[in-house]
Amino acid sequence: MKALVKQWVGRMTESFWLLPAIMVVTGVATAFALLAIDRGGWLPVSVMGSSWLYNGGGTGARTLLGAIASSTIGVAGTVFSITIAALSLAAGQMGPRLLRNFTRDRGNQFSLGAFLGTFSYALTVLRSVRTQQEGAFTPHLALSFGMLLAFGCVATLVYFVGHMASRINVDTVIDLVSDDVAEAFDALVVEGDNLDPPDLGAWREGAIVVDDRRGYVQQLEEDDLAHWAAEQGTSIRLLVRRGDYISPGMPVAVLTVPVEDADGAIRRATALGASRGSRGDAEQTVRQLVEVAVRALSPGINDPHTAMSVLDRLGAALCTLAGKTLPNGVHAPAGKVSLWVPNVSYESLCDVMFHMIRQNAAGNAAVLIKLVDVLTVVLATEPDRTRHAVLGRHIEQVALDVERTIGNTFDAAEVRGRIHRFGTIRNAMAARSPLSSALLGLDRDV
Template sequence: MKHLYNKLINFFNSVRNNIAFYPTLLAALGFNFAFLMIYLEERGISTYLLETVPVLVVDNGNTAMTLLSSFITGLISMMVFSFSMVMVLLNQASSNYSPRLLPGLISDKNHQFILGIYLFTILYCIFILFSIQPTGDKYQVPGFAVLLSILFTVVCICAFIYFIHNISHNIQINNILDQIFHLAEKRLSRLIEAEDGGDKDFPDTSGWYGYHSEKTGYFQNVALNSIIDICKKEETKIEILPVKGIFVLQRIPLFKSEKELDEETVKEILSNFNFARGELVADNYALAFKQITEIIVKAMSPGINDPGTALNGIDYLTELFALRMKKRDQSIIAKDENVYVKVATVNFAELMYNVLASIRVYCKHDIILIQKLSTMFIYLKSQEAIHSFYYDVIKNEAKILLEDAYESIENKSDLKVIERLARKLDIKTEKFKIDNLPLTHGINK
């Protein structure tokens, strides 16, 4: 039963971010609500309202049919336009910023609910239209159901106005960066709060039993509470090998166990792993660093050439790195003072190197961006870190950046700026002399 429950949870997690998930649910709700109203009409709800509150009931068959037909036609046109606008948004975000942004934009619940409201109203109006008997007899017209269709159409118009506002808001790069940042901040904060076993030791796992997955895909999430329950039951410890967000291949070890496990237990453990063909920042904070880095790189590419966006992206990276400095490089999950699970994580040095290595290629020739990145390093060095070696990582990345900038920039005034930045960061390098920077560097004699 628990195995089936985990499968259902994994299936729900895989489909809930699909753009058609909520529209499908609301369309089914509209279909069923239409038949509920037809049932109530047969029980005489319109007749009762016509006698008590006649202003709420449409009692003319031709008028009702005309209204419903107009609603259906207009709402279908409105839905097609809205869906086309979503496609334009996704295409523009993919071409101007990064294709990795698409899963997050598609999973926007506001767009899904608006499309669902359209489908709900369209299906409701269609089936209410079918229930009208074209005899002109007012008692055969579902007057109250027609009134509800008018109200639902007004709601659709309001939803359309909100949709235009929302889509014009979401396409702005500042709002995209802000959304990525807040999702990553929320995820990182939860992980930091959950690090109750980070200061405990975990046994050496070199001789443990390894088990692999039959599935492939991006390792999206794992139900740690269920894994801990299994560890308690089997009196074992487990190490989860792949880092979240990595693409897991078949026959590659997925986890190790201190004790050898039977086939049924292995299947139960595997059911707690969730794989997907896409990645979401809400499940993997490291993806936020990747997405913001790609936006910066794309902005500084010759085809886009938008340094303002790159500067904004560096601001958000600075805040995320400052928060990441509060997280340990290893995740050890403990419960009741006992250590049960070790989860592989992206360490701070690897994360910062991957981000800065991509940015250096496109930004090392721009002194303004070099200054911005150096300001980021200066700020991070002043922040509290859970490990002291994080400061060494920051200093090393700053040194590499300034060395690359020194080799790429030829203007002597800009080189003096690099000299001052190196002094502020307390960087000494053989690449250039801090105290006596040659003014003839890069100048053709």
């Protein structure tokens, strides 16, 4: 149940309509509050006679409020049209999966909400205005505040145009997605050491749990499921993790000891969705950034500089993981392993980051050079030797692509020189010798 609640809260906080809806309700509530003040005569006579407040009659008030309402709803339609056009441009150039970054943008939501809220406020106040023949009621305070809201809408329109112009810039989009990657990586790191994983043989004769649902795992409450397994005296080896797709009848877990309602416990600890959510899914956030680079390398766009910018951000993200521990998915709340979840590893992250870019950059010496340089920077910051082997495997794949796809001998030699520098730094770190010569390119021995 907690997983479903978290899924619902996540959808609400990232929905496009929530903030505009709140601003519309706020506008209506503010109108009723100010009308109550006007009707109650709570304002002193000195304030009512001030030149800062509206002092006209009912006819003028209706004209003014009608102008505010008609203009704000018209501009709101224009804002919505501009947003849709920007979304179409972003979907075509940077990928439809990045649309969420535009729809959850608070600047876009606030701009639309400001116009809709002012429109709702003006309509609410307009219905209370009475001319001399109808009883003569002119809400001076509410009218004055409506004029202030109209001026605020003018400023909001200027802000929105500049904001949207910056948001459709590819470098801005890359930075926004990079922030998501950094946030996901920070949440991924664990303090201290992981528990030792148990022998898989413990589940060799275990009971299989299947799931009849379908969809991507968007939420997974590992701690709740681990405590439930410990209370039931069993141990669960999950076969899926956050971001995996579950098909009807698919095996999702193996239990050492069969327990009644195990499928119900797993169902309560997970929440599925039609799309793969990026919140809490480090690999998915990386895929969104990689998609920008892959589209930039397509023949229709042919923008290698964007791909190189993405590689810089990916390298910076890996540098933040240097020397830090990633979770291995082992949970033992009662001192005994009760849950083991397949988890994100350094190798899987690197594969998601670099495989597709390298494959689509085949024959592009500039992008391959940047890829090798990024891997070299990550290598120089990473003290873990096992991670050096992961980075070295990607370098070997780049070397194979160079021999296969780059026919220009000078370009190929340039990439080989960068690969040679990677090997020099790796050997220097393995021998625990000073890196200064390797970093400056003075040591030519691999």
